[in-house]
Amino acid sequence: MTTPRVGFTRAAATLMARDLRLALRRAGDTLQPLAFFVVVTTLFPLALDPQLSLLRDIAPAALWVGALLSSLLALDLLFREDAQDGALEQLALCGVPFQGLLLAKTAVHWLLTGLPLVLIAPLAVSTLGAPYAALPGILSALLLGTLALSLIGAIGAGLTMGLKRHGSLLALLVLPLAAPVLIFGARATALAIEGQPLAAPLYLLGAFAVLAATLAPWALAAAVRIGLE
Amino acid sequence: MTWVWFHRFGSPPHFYRLASRLTPWFAWPAGLLCLAGLIGGLVLAPPDYQQGDGFRIIYVHAPAAWLSLMVYVVMAVSAAIGLIWRMPVAQAVAASCAAIGASFTLVALVTGSLWGRRMWGTYWEWDPRLTSELLLLFLYLGYMGLRNAIDDLGRADRASAVLAIVGVVNVPIIHYSVVWWNSLHQAPSVMKFGRPSMPPSMLIPLLLMLAGFTAYFVALLLIRARGELLRRERTARWIADALC
Amino acid sequence: MNELTADNLQLWRGEQHVLRGVCLAVSLGECLQVTGANGAGKTTLLRALCGLVPLEEGRICWRGDDVAFDRLAFHDELNYLGHDNALKADLTAAENLRYAVALRRRVTSAQIAAALARTGVAEAERQPVRQLSAGQRRRVALARVLLGGGALWLLDEPGANLDAHGQQLLRELIAQHLQAGGLAVIATHHALDLPGAPLRSLTLQ
Numbered sequence: 001m002t003t004p005r006v007g008f009t010r011a012a013a014t015l016m017a018r019d020l021r022l023a024l025r026r027a028g029d030t031l032q033p034l035a036f037f038v039v040v041t042t043l044f045p046l047a048l049d050p051q052l053s054l055l056r057d058i059a060p061a062a063l064w065v066g067a068l069l070s071s072l073l074a075l076d077l078l079f080r081e082d083a084q085d086g087a088l089e090q091l092a093l094c095g096v097p098f099q100g101l102l103l104a105k106t107a108v109h110w111l112l113t114g115l116p117l118v119l120i121a122p123l124a125v126s127t128l129g130a131p132y133a134a135l136p137g138i139l140s141a142l143l144l145g146t147l148a149l150s151l152i153g154a155i156g157a158g159l160t161m162g163l164k165r166h167g168s169l170l171a172l173l174v175l176p177l178a179a180p181v182l183i184f185g186a187r188a189t190a191l192a193i194e195g196q197p198l199a200a201p202l203y204l205l206g207a208f209a210v211l212a213a214t215l216a217p218w219a220l221a222a223a224v225r226i227g228l229e
Numbered sequence: 230m231t232w233v234w235f236h237r238f239g240s241p242p243h244f245y246r247l248a249s250r251l252t253p254w255f256a257w258p259a260g261l262l263c264l265a266g267l268i269g270g271l272v273l274a275p276p277d278y279q280q281g282d283g284f285r286i287i288y289v290h291a292p293a294a295w296l297s298l299m300v301y302v303v304m305a306v307s308a309a310i311g312l313i314w315r316m317p318v319a320q321a322v323a324a325s326c327a328a329i330g331a332s333f334t335l336v337a338l339v340t341g342s343l344w345g346r347r348m349w350g351t352y353w354e355w356d357p358r359l360t361s362e363l364l365l366l367f368l369y370l371g372y373m374g375l376r377n378a379i380d381d382l383g384r385a386d387r388a389s390a391v392l393a394i395v396g397v398v399n400v401p402i403i404h405y406s407v408v409w410w411n412s413l414h415q416a417p418s419v420m421k422f423g424r425p426s427m428p429p430s431m432l433i434p435l436l437l438m439l440a441g442f443t444a445y446f447v448a449l450l451l452i453r454a455r456g457e458l459l460r461r462e463r464t465a466r467w468i469a470d471a472l473c
Numbered sequence: 474m475n476e477l478t479a480d481n482l483q484l485w486r487g488e489q490h491v492l493r494g495v496c497l498a499v500s501l502g503e504c505l506q507v508t509g510a511n512g513a514g515k516t517t518l519l520r521a522l523c524g525l526v527p528l529e530e531g532r533i534c535w536r537g538d539d540v541a542f543d544r545l546a547f548h549d550e551l552n553y554l555g556h557d558n559a560l561k562a563d564l565t566a567a568e569n570l571r572y573a574v575a576l577r578r579r580v581t582s583a584q585i586a587a588a589l590a591r592t593g594v595a596e597a598e599r600q601p602v603r604q605l606s607a608g609q610r611r612r613v614a615l616a617r618v619l620l621g622g623g624a625l626w627l628l629d630e631p632g633a634n635l636d637a638h639g640q641q642l643l644r645e646l647i648a649q650h651l652q653a654g655g656l657a658v659i660a661t662h663h664a665l666d667l668p669g670a671p672l673r674s675l676t677l678q
Contacts, residue, residue, distance in 0.1 A: 005578055006575065085558070089555060090573060176368045176403065226384055381486065
């Protein structure tokens with residue numbers, strides 16, 4: 001009965017391994033947000049005059065709106081299924097800090113939705129006509145921005161996880177809170193494209209990501225516990 | 230000793246009686262202050278040299294905007310107290326604040342838009358204040374939407390309290406990020422009124438309206454909170470005594 | 474010496490007073506069966522004991538200490554089986570067990586195979602859970618309880634979906650657990666006859 005118990009890091013690693021394996025098994029579902037992002041960013045040029053200069057102007061906006069919307073699409077899956085089949089309860093009862101496990105789940109979510117955005121940014125950047133020199137700036141902004149979005153979105157997903165008719169409620173909850181990410185991220189991207197120093201918005205974005213990382217553990221655990229009642 | 234007072238305040242029948250007694254003390258001054266402010270602002274204050282009589286909408290717009298923010302803070306603090314100390318009165322107060330705050334936000338948006346129409350020629354110009362108010366309205370709507378969507382009252386209280394706390398931390402950030410965003414584009418803002426340069430004849434009615442709106446909010450909150458408490462505690466015994 | 478005690482548990486669900494001053498005490502080697510009609514609050518009581526549902530009033534003590542002071546230690550010794558099996562439909566039975574148990578205890582593939590054999594679903598080891606019947610899934614969930622360790626078993630209708638053999642298996646597993654020095658609180662519709670173990674019951678109205 002008393003095999004050695006595991007510590008937090010091992011438990012978190014187990015959880016992340018499980019979620020990654022599930023995501024691989026359901027590759028179709030996992031790739032949807034990514035496909036959505038590609039579609040959205042490539043739709044913008046179609047809706048506009050394909051002159052390169054105009055595309056370059058709206059590239060930051062298109063990139064970030066696409067990132068925001070595709071992140072929202074993926075958030076719903078974060079807790080909903082685990083809540084429905086009882087796996088989330090077991091996480092709350094396994095004797096290691098629940099906050100940490102929820103953050104581990106959010107980290108996997110970011111790996112599956114945020115990181116791919118960062119990785120396909122070069123492709124999006126080229127279709128939107130931005131110069132390659134802008135790439136490092138755009139990548140760092142996307143990195144920080146998608147992290148912040150995953151954290152804030154997770155809070156929203158935790159609050160709405162048990163609701164049946166949640167529909168657009170998740171979007172309504174997350175979008176105002178994510179407005180700073182949109183503002184700073186798009187600004188950083190625009191500056192990168194123009195070749196100007198983008199330290200200011202990047203630092204602000206980083207500060208916001210840090211705030212999200214500080215707030216999220218408490219808010220996530222509180223929201224999910226309430227949803228499990 | 231403070232804790233005793235705190236917990237007595239949190240008992241529903243006690244709060245109900247206190248609210249009933251205090252309401253006139255806020256309602257009447259609210260009416261008088263607003264009346265005085267309106268007379269001072271609409272009649273007595275001289276027209277602005279730049280904007281003519283159009284600026285007078287500030288006497289409704291500015292207090293409404295200020296209140297919309299203050300009500301959110303009151304809502305979040307009250308929800309936090311309700312969450313931490315498990316006080317149903319605090320949750321009832323938070324629930325009552327939401328619609329009031331959303332209404333103030335709407336008033337600020339509409340008056341701001343009308344003002345903009347006068348000044349810019351269009352109803353919307355992505356002015357930082359207005360954009361910030363719009364995002365605040367979404368925060369209120371999200372709070373009310375979440376409350377509505379959860380059937381169990383206790384869970385609705387607690388979940389929306391978490392949302393309100395997360396929101397209140399973000400409100401200053403959202404506001405300043407919007408101001409920063411707007412400053413980059415140098416759009417003309419009509420909402421700026423430099424404090425030192427505003428003469429007393431303009432400033433005093435503004436402060437009167439602000440005080441009047443605040444008193445109005447408190448009176449309305451007390452009335453709504455009483456109604457909310459009645460609804461939540463309708464099976465409790467103290468209701469029969471209180472209503473007779 | 475009572476390992477698990479609960480005093481005056483009060484809980485409201487919305488407007489309903491579900492738990493009204495429930496008290497219980499269970500010691501090592503004992504099994505407490507919680508019975509009552511549908512909706513009487515059996516599931517709620519079990520979840521409140523776990524700490525998943527907050528109580529308005531009342532204290533739960535484990536080994537003499539109030540559970541609220543060190544929840545993680547309490548959870549470490551707790552094994553909960555709810556209405557849902559907590560199995561991921563896309564993973565095989567063995568994978569489910571590995572991931573579920575490894576959150577708490579180290580476990581080897583041999584142990585997993587042995588547990589599945591013990592609960593009579595050895596053939597399901599490499600099958601995705603979505604292909605298993607309800608009874609088989611319940612047995613896999615029981616295997617998880619077996620492997621999870623923990624002195625206190627909180628089982629909510631463990632016999633749901635189990636055939637006669639399965640019910641017998643359940644009785645054996647619980648009896649073995651009690652003999653090994655564990656304790657159990659079980660929510661059930663009809664009383665479980667446990668071979669050689671004292672049967673105590675608490676009925677909720």
